[in-house]
Amino acid sequence: MSTESESTESENTTSVSTPAGSTSSGGTTSVSTASVSTRKGNLAAWWRERSELGVGVLLFVLGALVLTDALTLDADLAGRGPVGPATVPLVVGCGLLVVAVLLSVDVLRGGRGEAEAGEDVDLTEPADWRTVLLLAGVFLAFAVLIGPVGFPVAGALLFWGAAYALGSRHFHRDPLIAAALSLLTYVVFDKLLGVPLPGGPLMGVI
Amino acid sequence: MDSLNSLIDGFGTALTPMNLLWAAVGVLLGTAIGVLPGIGPAMAVALLLPVTYGLEPTGAFIMFAGIYYGAMFGGSTTSILLNTPGESAAVVAAIEGNPMAKTGRGAQALAAAAVGHFAGGMIGTILLVVLAPTVAALAVDIGAPDYLALMVLAFIAVTSVLGSSRIRGLASLLVGLTIGLVGLDQMTGQQRLTFGSLQLADGVDVVIVAVGLFAIGEALWVAAHLRRTAGEAIPVGRPWLGGEDVKRTWKSWLRGPLIGFPFGAIPAGGAEIPTFLSYVTEKRLSKHKEQFGKGAIEGVAGPESAASASAAGTLVSMLTLGLPTTAVAAVMLAAFQQYGIQPGPLLFEREPDLVWGLIASLFVGMVLLLALNLPLAPVWAKLLRIPRPYLYAGILFFAAVGAYAVGGEALDLVILLVIGLIGLGMRRYGLPVLPAVIGVILGPAAEQQLRRALQISDGSVTGLVNTPFSITVYAVVVLLLTWPLLRKVVVRRRNVSA
Structure with missing residues (x-):
């Protein structure tokens, strides 16, 4: 408190x-x-x-x-x-x-809303709006891409882009994790849980 | 006796292999997500909503209950080992738990918390079994004016009890009500706030609002203020308790629920107040007062037990009255609505299999959680080391999956982002998120009950207060509006003892 x-x-x-x-x-x-x-x-x-x-x-x-x-x-x-x-x-x-x-x-009169604190929130630093804009851009790109290229590809780009925007700089590990997570999510949701997600052209090939 | 029979039937539902599997998946996911720093129970439940879309309602809610309790179990691990509580209910666990971990007694702190959650959850759920059918039976005859009164109570409760500023709470509620207005009017079919868009005519899905405000808003807010040096988790072994520890804590485990359960059932902000009251009580009653603040095990056991019991208390008002008192209950209510089920007094009559299966699975989930958490705590603790970029990228990823799964529309993702940006702004300027979510969920229903009640009374306003039940509820509303005076007393006491 x-x-x-x-x-x-x-x-x-x-x-x-x-x-x-x-x-x-x-x-x-x-x-x-x-x-x-x-x-x-x-x-x-x-x-x-x-x-x-x-x-x-x-x-x-x-x-x-x-x-x-x-x-x-x-x-x-x-x-x-x-x-x-x-x-x-x-x-x-x-x-x-x-x-x-x-x-x-x-x-x-001087009243102020208290900015919300949290585990990973450091309020002593000024806000980093560049990261927020980047994340919003990556998210919009996902919304545009999911139709044409399908979930596995768009999802991987979303995770990779978001991790990059947030400061992750592992140029080999990041895309691998993104691709694995996206593909796994697609299989689990679309095939196991019965929640349809668009496969896109890639899944059509496989 | 009747409820005992129903409960036995409920166990019949909960112990089928498929439902047992869903319960196990739920507690595993719930614990994992609860341990992850930065994710509280409300976000966990909102993010995992889409997982249940393909399931039938009973299995979905059994899984949900597991996620809810699992997230609470997991959350205390984060507080004890990282000393950075993500939600108000876990603050108290960190006060004593973290010093314990620092002095090498982390294993005992985790065990005291886990057994505390188990005891609190068990006692709370037993009270739920005893009380819920009675409350439902008392409320079964209620009509449109009574429902409206209950919803007004929920609106006033979330805006005036929670948070530090009533104006900001009210602003948040009105934003939620506005989002709830979007779409076709339920009675006349007129388009409201759709601006001619066909997709908006269907209204904004509650799930998208919940995921947007809880998950996207939080991820963007953290991104704007990301701590560059994440706290280091204290390594810990397998949790265990010595005989001396058990002697000190068993009374605390039993006292916690007495404080937690009633506070969970009323709209008083969930587990924050009861965990604190439990902490103060334990401190007052302890024979080891000098240890408080430096790692007193009673200060972990009591509050954690109170927290779990308050979660069970929350379910009483959510299931019997359709009144969500916490963020998690609000999201669960949204999930019920997804299946076209309206929680309320009639739920116990109309969906006995679902309700009793859900309650029975709470007991099952609790046993699974204790079995999972005691031996596996060191494994869960490893999750604390996840790199923050992956954590928040993952939150955005799964939020996107959830919003897309609602209707398969790319436009929903854009709406999700817009609502997420609203959530970001709300966090920046101290507008609480919960009133907005409650406004979206209950707003349309409240409008319908209002119009129905006034149709019956032919437009006379007295038609809104013509039953003893509604008058009672409005009396409670008035009491809540005078609550700030009472609250000041509580806060002052809190400052003195903290």
Whole structure:
């Protein structure tokens, strides 16, 4: 328990190294005499520290989307029963808007969501978004490839690519493990467990 | 007596060679995945869902139960030997278990944990056998307003009891409810949030949401913050207990379930609170108070027993009321829905073979787990050395298999990735994942019950609170909403003693 709160604190402090965090609402008012460049820096730090406001914006957009969709439902069909198909979406949409505002207010008042800790999670280091992008790319490639080349090949590429993105650099061992795992999974699921997976041209040959 | 007969029938189901095989496969997979660092029981169950697609429901759930208990057994190995608990329930095991391992008593710590899980699971499952039919019989007449009240209870419980921030819990729940809205309206067939897409008209599959949030979200989050130097596991021999150890721990094993079971059955966050309460109790009652914090064996035995018993308690509310109180129960509920089975009071009447076979297989699984874990612990411990790139690449791999197996659609993989990215964002900004999953699973059902109840009452809102049962449940909801005050007291006490 204690390690969790410590590590999140330390992450917060790494992102709040500039004094901009001291202003709670205005942000730019206290730096009127400072040069434009530091003002820009302060503003960026102010936003970086409150990046959680983005969550509020996303929730607001989602709420607006749900409300728009609910209000454009065909009204003629809605007459069946006292509660039509639009009622619950309207409630959920309004709920999202309210929560978006409440969350933003909480963030501006200094509330922060605690980043989740875990066995292999090191929150003292800044986030490595390059790895995440690489993994997302590898995963999308799998989604595109599974149809044309089949599961065994696409699955092996997925495992190999993901292991590479995560920092594994065994150029002989990695592809071998990937191919074995993918082939074994294909056989177990498709042949033994009765869960169909596409074999692709390779399996057609064998 | 009736439930005893049903249980004997259940053993008849559980002990057929095929079902015994599924139970064995389940506990093996569950232990292996539970030992793997970074994978908790919820992710284990979500990742292994597709394995059961080809099976008939009874075999599938027998295997599931094995995975659930196996993952809990395996999880304590990780806490004791690595001192990096992956889930809140295993935190306490690390407090005493890891110092024990460091001073060369790892074998005793593992044995105390394994026997604790066995004792807690056994006692908890016996309580399940005794209580579940009674609860189901009491709840059997409940109608639409009562179901709605139960679901509202589940929504409020997951948002206000779990996690540190109610607003963030509520945000997560609403995101889940929104995902649940996608597709054709069940009563009028109108398209909602489908944006004209035919594939979205079928709705987003619950399995994809669960795998996306639990597995992909977690793997991406770890990838963003991967610890470059993984902790070193402490080598350990075969677990055993000396006579002195048994003398110190047998009472702890029996006390744990008394604390764990009731907390598992109510929506109070699963095993986190009871394991902690058990730890405090053991510390207070121990004759070796000076050893606590440095490796007191009672501090491993009691909490681990409480954890397993709370898992059994979770099954009571999940099977009899359809009310998931933990992440694992939520995923199991999703699995029931895959087979078109709705857990609830009628489950015991409609699917007696399935339910009693499942309960009997819990006993079978427990024996298998004890037999597997005591002699094989050193083998399982080797899994702790898996290179992290392979571990998380493997999680992505099996998550992809699971999502594709749902419907054979490449689009499902894209949806899975999008939901995984949402899961990543939720972990970054402290939005709990469980409310979203509960929202997706229970949202559509809650809407249906709401509309049904209001149809019966002809639109009058009083139709929602016209039964004693629903009034009682709403009273509990009100109690939960005032819970933060009570919780503050608990947290303060926790800080004092930890």
